[in-house]
Amino acid sequence: xxxxxAAFARRVQGGGKSKxxxxxxxxxxxxxxxxxxxxxxxFLGAGARLMPLxxxxxxxxxxxxxxxxVLERGVGPLGVLAEVVKQAAGSDAGELAGWIEEIExxxxxxxxxxxxxxxxxxxxxxxxVLTRIxxxxxAGGGASFExxxxxxxxxxxxxxxxxxxxxxxAAVLLAGTTRAANDMRRLTGEQRQQxxxxxxxxxxELEKIRAHHVQVTESGTRMAERFGRVSAAIxxxxxxxxxxxxxxxxxxxxxxxxxxxxxxSAAGTALLQAAQLEHSTATFRDSVHQVRAALQExxxxxxxxxxxxxxxxxxxxxxxxxxxxxxxxxxEIVTILEDHSTADHALAEAAAEVYQRTAEIARTxxxxxxxxxxxxxxxxxxxxxxxxxxxxxxxxxxxxxAIRSLADQTEEASNGLQSRLExxxxxxxxxxxxxxxxAGAGAGERIDRLRDAAAALAEAEEQANNRLDQTVAYIESxxxxxxxxxxxxxxxxxxxxxxxxSIDRLRAAAGDAKAVDLAAAQPAAYTxxxxxxxxxxxxxxxxPSEPEAVGAAQDNVEFx
Amino acid sequence: MKKTILxxxxxxxxxxxxxxxxxxxxxxxxxxxxxxxGLGKLSGSLSMIITDxxxxxxxxxxxxxxxRSHPQAKYVPxxxxxxxxxxxxxQAAKSAGATAWIIKPFKPEQLLAVVQKVLG
Numbered sequence: 014x015x016x017x018x019a020a021f022a023r024r025v026q027g028g029g030k031s032k033x034x035x036x037x038x039x040x041x042x043x044x045x046x047x048x049x050x051x052x053x054x055x056f057l058g059a060g061a062r063l064m065p066l067x068x069x070x071x072x073x074x075x076x077x078x079x080x081x082x083v084l085e086r087g088v089g090p091l092g093v094l095a096e097v098v099k100q101a102a103g104s105d106a107g108e109l110a111g112w113i114e115e116i117e118x119x120x121x122x123x124x125x126x127x128x129x130x131x132x133x134x135x136x137x138x139x140x141x142v143l144t145r146i147x148x149x150x151x152a153g154g155g156a157s158f159e160x161x162x163x164x165x166x167x168x169x170x171x172x173x174x175x176x177x178x179x180x181x182x183a184a185v186l187l188a189g190t191t192r193a194a195n196d197m198r199r200l201t202g203e204q205r206q207q208x209x210x211x212x213x214x215x216x217x218e219l220e221k222i223r224a225h226h227v228q229v230t231e232s233g234t235r236m237a238e239r240f241g242r243v244s245a246a247i248x249x250x251x252x253x254x255x256x257x258x259x260x261x262x263x264x265x266x267x268x269x270x271x272x273x274x275x276x277x278s279a280a281g282t283a284l285l286q287a288a289q290l291e292h293s294t295a296t297f298r299d300s301v302h303q304v305r306a307a308l309q310e311x312x313x314x315x316x317x318x319x320x321x322x323x324x325x326x327x328x329x330x331x332x333x334x335x336x337x338x339x340x341x342x343x344x345e346i347v348t349i350l351e352d353h354s355t356a357d358h359a360l361a362e363a364a365a366e367v368y369q370r371t372a373e374i375a376r377t378x379x380x381x382x383x384x385x386x387x388x389x390x391x392x393x394x395x396x397x398x399x400x401x402x403x404x405x406x407x408x409x410x411x412x413x414x415a416i417r418s419l420a421d422q423t424e425e426a427s428n429g430l431q432s433r434l435e436x437x438x439x440x441x442x443x444x445x446x447x448x449x450x451x452a453g454a455g456a457g458e459r460i461d462r463l464r465d466a467a468a469a470l471a472e473a474e475e476q477a478n479n480r481l482d483q484t485v486a487y488i489e490s491x492x493x494x495x496x497x498x499x500x501x502x503x504x505x506x507x508x509x510x511x512x513x514x515s516i517d518r519l520r521a522a523a524g525d526a527k528a529v530d531l532a533a534a535q536p537a538a539y540t541x542x543x544x545x546x547x548x549x550x551x552x553x554x555x556x557p558s559e560p561e562a563v564g565a566a567q568d569n570v571e572f573x
Numbered sequence: 574m575k576k577t578i579l580x581x582x583x584x585x586x587x588x589x590x591x592x593x594x595x596x597x598x599x600x601x602x603x604x605x606x607x608x609x610x611g612l613g614k615l616s617g618s619l620s621m622i623i624t625d626x627x628x629x630x631x632x633x634x635x636x637x638x639x640x641r642s643h644p645q646a647k648y649v650p651x652x653x654x655x656x657x658x659x660x661x662x663x664q665a666a667k668s669a670g671a672t673a674w675i676i677k678p679f680k681p682e683q684l685l686a687v688v689q690k691v692l693g
Contacts, residue, residue: 053585053586056586057586057589060586060590060593061589064589064590064593064597065593067597067681068597248680248681248682249680251590251680251681252678252679252680252681253678254586254590255586255587255590255677255678255679256678257584257586258584258586258656258677259656259677259678262656540626540627540655540656540657540658540659540662541656541657541658542658545658569675569676569677569679569683570673570674570675570676570683570686571663571673571674572672572673572687572690572691573667573672573673573674
């Protein structure tokens with residue numbers, strides 16, 4: 014800049030004087046005062062707009078940084094949720110179903126065994142009739158078989174009743190175990206189909222949420238850095254706006270010099286002040302270009318950041334599909350686990366009923382066994398007594414033998430039934446133990462953990478989404494404000510042209526003024542090193558001595 | 574309790590930028606358009622004065638002198654914020670009782686750093 018001023022100074026040396034140089038000064042002064050006044054309003058407006066934007070940019074950067082902290086709160090619940098969902102998928106009702114089916118099979122066998130006793134019971138009835146018939150042949154004689162007939166009749170009646178009761182109980186038992194087995198098969202099938210697919214889907218959505226968290230966290234870090242740069246750039250613009258004050262002071266010095274010039278020094282003054290004004294115009298033009306370029310750069314950066322941020326952050330803001338799917342999935346899992354819990358309770362009740370019913374049947378069967386033993390005793394007695402009668406007692410002996418045989422069969426059937434009943438009770442006990450573990454602390458705790466983790470995740474997501482909404486709104490507002498700042502600052506072409514016109518006017522007024530003419534020009538009240546530098550460039554060796562300049566301070570600051 | 578800073582400058586643009594910078598950092602700011610106006614706003618409640626040098630009616634060095642003889646404000650630190658390049662002027666400000674000297678243009682964070690260092 015100063016080199017070009019020196020070149021300009023060499024060009025003007027050797028020229029003649031303009032006769033009416035001072036005549037141009039009032040017009041130039043008026044124009045320069047107008048420029049200083051009009052540009053101040055625009056610079057003030059730009060400053061008033063930009064400085065709040067710097068604070069907004071800093072707020073967004075801080076918000077972006079804290080976003081990562083908010084999302085971090087969701088990581089814990091996510092981990093718990095994933096673990097519990099996995100556990101829910103792992104719980105298997107297959108083992109219980111196997112036992113239920115075994116109970117069902119044994120129940121069928123018990124029913125068949127009881128049904129197999131029916132012919133024996135009918136045979137007992139026949140034997141009872143035959144016993145009465147044969148006994149009556151010996152009525153009034155030496156041997157009395159009335160008691161035998163009565164006993165056989167009563168016992169066969171009793172055994173029939175007991176077997177009938179056992180049969181009814183066995184039918185109820187079978188119906189109950191069949192129902193329980195069907196329920197377990199259905200539940201097992203449902204679990205395998207629903208829970209597995211559901212947990213897979215929930216897992217996939219949880220992974221999407223994790224990936225989204227990572228994306229947003231990384232974006233938040235990048236955004237914080239970028240907004241930090243935007244804030245710094247706006248700070249540079251604010252510094253650049255101060256050039257107006259510098260130019261304003263220079264113009265004041267120029268006006269003062271022009272107004273204070275005598276007629277004799279007018280040409281030299283015009284020459285010098287034209288150079289000063291040229292320097293001020295360049296400063297002003299550079300600052301306007303600098304501010305506009307910086308504003309436009311900030312606007313471009315803001316647009317890039319907005320686009321990237323809205324693309325990533327917009328995913329979580331207003332779009333709750335991830336969380337909604339996870340929440341729905343967790344609700345379904347909880348429902349299924351609660352169904353299983355209800356089913357487990359029903360299973361426990363059914364098992365208790367089976368146990369009770371088998372105990373009842375066992376008691377009845379024990380009674381049948383007792384009757385069979387009694388029948389065997391009566392049959393043995395009858396056989397002995399019939400044998401004493403010789404040939405006459407042969408029919409009765411045969412009946413007694415048949416009764417004994419039936420009693421033996423009954424005993425055997427009873428023993429077989431008892432074994433099956435004991436086996437069923439053993440399976441019921443094992444079933445209760447396993448179902449108790451599943452329905453006890455395990456499932457209830459899983460349900461509670463699922464609910465707590467889902468609630469914590471929902472809360473963390475809501476906080477993050479609110480923060481994202483705020484950040485997005487800030488970004489959009491900041492971008493719009495910066496665009497307006499760019500538009501309203503303008504190019505100041507009119508002011509720059511007006512300054513250029515004043516330069517031309519002063520040069521014309523200077524005419525062919527020489528550097529030696531500057532000796533008569535009073536040095537203006539320079540306050541800046543740049544003003545002295547211009548003076549030196551124009552006046553060359555004839556420049557007045559200047560005061561000692563302020564030494565260069567580090568970072569523009571010196572403490573006393 | 575918020576600290577109050579008096580900014581004295583005949584440039585509305587500079588006053589605007591100084592005010593906003595300080596207010597953003599939590600300070601209360603009083604503005605004065607030149608040294609004479611600043612003189613009328615001196616009080617014991619001020620924590621600092623930031624002043625330009627070249628101003629009409631009463632320049633910055635004159636203002637510093639008045640501050641140092643003001644019964645309530647004589648111990649208030651005064652920071653000079655100026656385009657002035659004359660070393661003699663700087664020495665005069667120092668002799669009058671200025672605390673620091675900042676050359677324009679300034680960056681907001683520079684100004685805040687000076688304020689925070691002076692106020693402690």
